[in-house]
Amino acid sequence: MNTTHGVGASDSSFPLRSRALGLWLLVLTVSAAALRVIGINRGLWWDEIYFLLVSVRHPLVEIVTIFPGDIQHTLYSILARLSILTFGEHVWSLRLPALIFGVASIPMLYLLGASVTTRIEALVASALLAVSYHHVWFSQNARGYTALAFWTMLSTYFLLRGIRTQRRGPFLWYAVAAALGVYTHLTMAFLVASHVLVCTGIAVEDWKKGRQSWKFPLQGFLATGGLCLVFYAPIVLQVQNWFFKRPSGMRGVSTPLWAFTEILRGLTLGLGTEGMLVAAALVVFCGVWSYLKQSRLVFALFVLPGVVTTLGAVLARGTMYPRFYFFLIGFAVLILVRGIFVIPQWITARSRPFDPRVRLWLTAVLVGVLLTGSAFSLVRNYRYPKQDYDGAIRFVDAERKDGELVVTAGAAAVPLLQYYAKPWENVETAEQLQEDCRQGRAVWIVYTFPRYLAAWRPALMEIIRNQFTVIRVFPGTLGEGAVFVGRFQPG
Numbered sequence: 001m002n003t004t005h006g007v008g009a010s011d012s013s014f015p016l017r018s019r020a021l022g023l024w025l026l027v028l029t030v031s032a033a034a035l036r037v038i039g040i041n042r043g044l045w046w047d048e049i050y051f052l053l054v055s056v057r058h059p060l061v062e063i064v065t066i067f068p069g070d071i072q073h074t075l076y077s078i079l080a081r082l083s084i085l086t087f088g089e090h091v092w093s094l095r096l097p098a099l100i101f102g103v104a105s106i107p108m109l110y111l112l113g114a115s116v117t118t119r120i121e122a123l124v125a126s127a128l129l130a131v132s133y134h135h136v137w138f139s140q141n142a143r144g145y146t147a148l149a150f151w152t153m154l155s156t157y158f159l160l161r162g163i164r165t166q167r168r169g170p171f172l173w174y175a176v177a178a179a180l181g182v183y184t185h186l187t188m189a190f191l192v193a194s195h196v197l198v199c200t201g202i203a204v205e206d207w208k209k210g211r212q213s214w215k216f217p218l219q220g221f222l223a224t225g226g227l228c229l230v231f232y233a234p235i236v237l238q239v240q241n242w243f244f245k246r247p248s249g250m251r252g253v254s255t256p257l258w259a260f261t262e263i264l265r266g267l268t269l270g271l272g273t274e275g276m277l278v279a280a281a282l283v284v285f286c287g288v289w290s291y292l293k294q295s296r297l298v299f300a301l302f303v304l305p306g307v308v309t310t311l312g313a314v315l316a317r318g319t320m321y322p323r324f325y326f327f328l329i330g331f332a333v334l335i336l337v338r339g340i341f342v343i344p345q346w347i348t349a350r351s352r353p354f355d356p357r358v359r360l361w362l363t364a365v366l367v368g369v370l371l372t373g374s375a376f377s378l379v380r381n382y383r384y385p386k387q388d389y390d391g392a393i394r395f396v397d398a399e400r401k402d403g404e405l406v407v408t409a410g411a412a413a414v415p416l417l418q419y420y421a422k423p424w425e426n427v428e429t430a431e432q433l434q435e436d437c438r439q440g441r442a443v444w445i446v447y448t449f450p451r452y453l454a455a456w457r458p459a460l461m462e463i464i465r466n467q468f469t470v471i472r473v474f475p476g477t478l479g480e481g482a483v484f485v486g487r488f489q490p491g
Helices: 018-037 046-056 060-065 074-087 091-114 119-130 133-139 145-165 168-184 188-208 215-245 256-271 274-294 296-316 322-349 356-376 378-383 389-399 410-419 430-437 450-456 458-467
Strands: 405-409 425-427 443-448 469-474 483-488
Touching: 018 091, 018 119, 018 133, 046 074, 046 091, 046 410, 060 074, 060 215, 074 091, 074 168, 091 119, 091 133, 091 145, 091 322, 119 322, 119 356, 133 145, 133 322, 133 378, 145 168, 145 188, 145 215, 145 296, 145 322, 168 188, 168 215, 188 215, 188 296, 274 296, 274 322, 296 322, 322 356, 356 378, 389 410, 389 443, 389 469, 389 483, 405 410, 405 430, 410 443, 410 450, 425 430, 430 443, 430 458, 443 450, 450 458
Parallel strands: 405 425, 405 443
Antiparallel strands: 443 483, 469 483
16 A cells, blocks of 8 residues: 555655654654643643542552443553652642653654655644644643543554554554553544444455455454453443443533534634634645545544544433544544645646745645644643632632631532532532522632533522622633632622
8 A cells, every 4th residue: 555645745845864854753752741741730620630539549459440430541540540659649640641641642643644644744743743732731631531542543553554564463462552542441442443344344345356354353353352351351340330321411411512512612722713723624624535535544544433433422322522532633633734735736736837846835834834823822721720720719718708608519519629628518409509698698609610500400500690790700721611709798
């Protein structure tokens, strides 16, 4: 299979020796590490706090034998626990495994990219990932999503090598990478399912031509399944009970339509403006079309996992979150960069006289705009924490007077009462909050995720809206994750 493309720029158009490429890749990796260290010790958000409380703070033997729910990222829990045991419990030590996988993804993307396109495109893709708002955000998020992205790229790389070489070794390495991905989070199973579909299609085509190419892929997938069973053996019945016997309480809130809207909002943040989002969509379309013309195999490996993930998430739990698709970020970046390279190719190919220098400079300008816009968006990531519980706590402690009551409602109760150990009251019903307001004193309330609170406790949210004045809103980089401080004044 030809690993370069017929319509994009070739390596000869951008002459860089292997030594220079290696040096640039090292610079990008070090720069990515620096960008991900900045602000890594800022406050945790809800998922990280709950994850710490129900999983990471427990002994290793409990982590591998107890499944507290779909919040669990088992492999990440193990690594985070080891990190905390080594360095002590800090925000940065909890997030350290995410940072390491995030930094490792930079050279990993180059390795995958160089196997499907030119080295210069692979290097630009690594550069874009290094300054990606979303990748930096998740590299500072104490969850397993950067690990999933890393295992996705590594397993896809081995799968491609196995298909191309028809040797057993790459498929066995694929099994290790894929199983570790599934052990990180079960959504990795959707990627494996898409790989099974791809290899099945190849096997059917080869069978029609009288060739047998199914043995090594089958061994690889069986090895993947076997390793997954070994990893999940202590908790397999708990996992089954959770996903098949407990309906999701988020089904009516975290809908596919909401997830699509949040994806667009998040992409706009990462690209800077709505105009950049529209331009990026056009570039992505060109990149997808180019990969389709280059290789149906590469196209399927890049596109099919997203389709399978959507169907699997809807059918399994009926809920969807934008972060379900983060593991595809490597594919998305390669597609985007391909579009950046082929657009100048198409433009200059239709101009007379043809001047390759025009294509070179036009490509360089587009790459520069893309990298600059993505890097500029990082300002927001460094400006705010993911959720500013610390700011809300400091504000309430400074402003409330002696005798005034402070309460929490909804999701805010877990971080404020259990993690920060504030001596505040948690109100769960409208009647309880009304009773607090009848005591003739001012009442402060701290809450977050108002959309969820309105869905779960509509009467309680109605009282908050009608009787409390929002005094301060503490923004964060998490979508809908602002922390609200309200106050009820009697009389």
